[in-house]
Amino acid sequence: MPRPDGFSYRRFGDGRIEIVHRGRAAATLRGDRAEKFLAAVESGDAQLVMARWTGSYKFGNERAARSHPRHQGGRR
Known part of the structure; x- marks a missing residue:
């Protein structure tokens, strides 16, 4: 799993914190x-x-889940 990067945060005078990912507000x-x-x-x-x-945040199981038999058929 690749290590996350590109995050930073800004603190504002009113106590608010903005998390930024690659220049865009994320939270x-x-x-x-x-x-x-x-x-x-x-x-x-x-x-x-x-x-x-x-x-x-990726948990690392997305690729394995894609090939699971439950995900092979389509919608029921």
Whole structure:
């Protein structure tokens, strides 16, 4: 699985945090969520944390799931 990259974040004076991915806003956090996000970024891999918080995180099983028999037939 490739390592996530291209993430950054901006802090605003009103306590809001905007997570940016390759120059585009990906998520905006406020209040308790913003505080929890900052704690997570400071304690772990910042790129991975930001990818998870924005939902842009691949779990590595997408390719294997594509070939599963359940996905071969089409819609029921």
